[in-house]
Amino acid sequence: MKAIPPRAPVGARIWALLSHRSGEGQQILGLAEALERELGWGFRVLQPRWNALASPLGLLRRVGLAGVAPEDREALERESPDLVISSSLRNEPVARWIARLGGGRTATVFLGRTWAPADAFDLTVTTPQYRVRPHPRVLENPGTVHRLSNPGLAEARDRWAGAFATLPRPRLGVLVGGDSGPFVLGPRAATRLAERARALAGDGSVIVTTSARTAPEASAALARGLQGTPYHLWRWAPEGDNPYFGILAWADALLVTGDSIAMVSEAVATGRPVRLFDLGGMRGDPAPAERDRTPKARAYAALMRLGPRRLSRDLGLVHERLVATGAAAWDDVPLPEHGPEAPPQVVADGHLGATVRRVKSIVEARRR
Numbered sequence: 001m002k003a004i005p006p007r008a009p010v011g012a013r014i015w016a017l018l019s020h021r022s023g024e025g026q027q028i029l030g031l032a033e034a035l036e037r038e039l040g041w042g043f044r045v046l047q048p049r050w051n052a053l054a055s056p057l058g059l060l061r062r063v064g065l066a067g068v069a070p071e072d073r074e075a076l077e078r079e080s081p082d083l084v085i086s087s088s089l090r091n092e093p094v095a096r097w098i099a100r101l102g103g104g105r106t107a108t109v110f111l112g113r114t115w116a117p118a119d120a121f122d123l124t125v126t127t128p129q130y131r132v133r134p135h136p137r138v139l140e141n142p143g144t145v146h147r148l149s150n151p152g153l154a155e156a157r158d159r160w161a162g163a164f165a166t167l168p169r170p171r172l173g174v175l176v177g178g179d180s181g182p183f184v185l186g187p188r189a190a191t192r193l194a195e196r197a198r199a200l201a202g203d204g205s206v207i208v209t210t211s212a213r214t215a216p217e218a219s220a221a222l223a224r225g226l227q228g229t230p231y232h233l234w235r236w237a238p239e240g241d242n243p244y245f246g247i248l249a250w251a252d253a254l255l256v257t258g259d260s261i262a263m264v265s266e267a268v269a270t271g272r273p274v275r276l277f278d279l280g281g282m283r284g285d286p287a288p289a290e291r292d293r294t295p296k297a298r299a300y301a302a303l304m305r306l307g308p309r310r311l312s313r314d315l316g317l318v319h320e321r322l323v324a325t326g327a328a329a330w331d332d333v334p335l336p337e338h339g340p341e342a343p344p345q346v347v348a349d350g351h352l353g354a355t356v357r358r359v360k361s362i363v364e365a366r367r368r
Contacts, residue, residue, distance in 0.1 A: 023262045028086060080103070083108075110124045128142070141351035172252070177256075178215060184294050256275070258277055
């Protein structure tokens with residue numbers, strides 16, 4: 001069991017039960033940190049080691065610890081928290097078991113989409129892409145919860161001043177994801193991304209970070225396409241100093257690949273102008289010569305058309321919501337003139353604030 005000691009617990013005891021996916025883990029931590037920041041609730045971070053039974057047990061809607069490595073079960077059996085925050089199919093049986101062990105005192109909040117019925121958890125926090133049916137225990141937000149805070153952005157701004165402060169303005173931050181379902185980020189899409197970044201930056205500069213899902217050939221094509229423009233490119237690696245939060249803190253505007261709803265959500269939370277990059281097929285197909293395709297992407301596209309909705313997700317529903325509300329726009333919409341240099345401010349009382357209030361009411365009701 002990967003565990004981090006509790007952070008000065010005050011009030012409710014929270015377990016942040018991490019997923020095997022880093023993006024989901026960041027969302028779990030984001031909600032736990034927001035509860036700590038806003039309400040003073042301390043939390044403990046746990047990441048079980050799973051075995052081969054974990055996913056099948058989730059699909060079968062079982063409740064128990066059989067999918068967790070035996071050496072990690074004792075720690076989960078030792079005590080019951082007031083609240084479990086988790087995500088992913090592997091953790092559904094575990095979170096439900098912890099709640100059962102709590103004898104009605106432990107509340108459960110699940111992020112994303114569940115395979116168990118909606119009333120199996122106290123709250124499911126989701127986004128439009130998952131097409132979860134309305135339910136009293138479902139909260140659908142326009143974007144994912146995140147870890148951004150004004151103190152955190154201020155710290156990142158200080159830390160990355162040496163690398164980014166002298167770059168010419170406007171500074172365009174570019175957040176790069178990778179293949180997702182029917183969408184592919186290959187060399188063709190990466191070349192188009194570089195072209196759009198240069199056009200949006202104009203006489204300014206480009207600051208880029210890739211991710212674990214960015215293919216090496218896409219990173220190489222992106223670097224080639226940025227030649228001639230002042231730029232800083234960080235190619236993702238398991239170890240290293242990722243400037244992701246530094247980019248959010250220093251960019252005058254942000255260009256985000258549309259495959260990553262989490263990155264789009266964090267970009268929107270900064271209050272900076274956000275532009276979405278279409279990998280191909282997100283809002284109408286580009287010319288075939290400009291689109292990357294793979295057999296896996298074609299199979300997923302067929303699944304979206306013909307298969308059960310639960311087996312796929314529709315990113316376009318999130319894009320449509322963000323564009324309709326003015327929170328973001330596609331990359332063919334020009335950026336506004338940048339104003340005087342000023343640090344970003346996290347959008348006040350957005351959907352993260354609404355989620356915190358909803359969770360607070362659930363936990364307090366359980367404690368009565």
